[in-house]
Amino acid sequence: MIPLILQVLKDFRVIGTVIAMILIIKFAKFITTYKKKPRKNIKGKQKSQGVKPSVSAAESTSEEAKKSS
Numbered sequence: 001m002i003p004l005i006l007q008v009l010k011d012f013r014v015i016g017t018v019i020a021m022i023l024i025i026k027f028a029k030f031i032t033t034y035k036k037k038p039r040k041n042i043k044g045k046q047k048s049q050g051v052k053p054s055v056s057a058a059e060s061t062s063e064e065a066k067k068s069s
Helices: 002-010 012-033 043-049 057-068
Strands: none
16 A cells, blocks of 8 residues: 555656645635735935926917017
């Protein structure tokens, strides 16, 4: 009886299946417990991007009129 159990446990198909099952279970646990890290707002990055203030069409035409006169 014991030699039969050892033969089954030493078979490459059994070993491969066990390893595959362990990897799949660990991956599934990782997916179920994964939490996305919150973004850190860095003030230096936001300022360096520099958002230019938008100029409305009315203001731009009035500025051009002043320049031309």
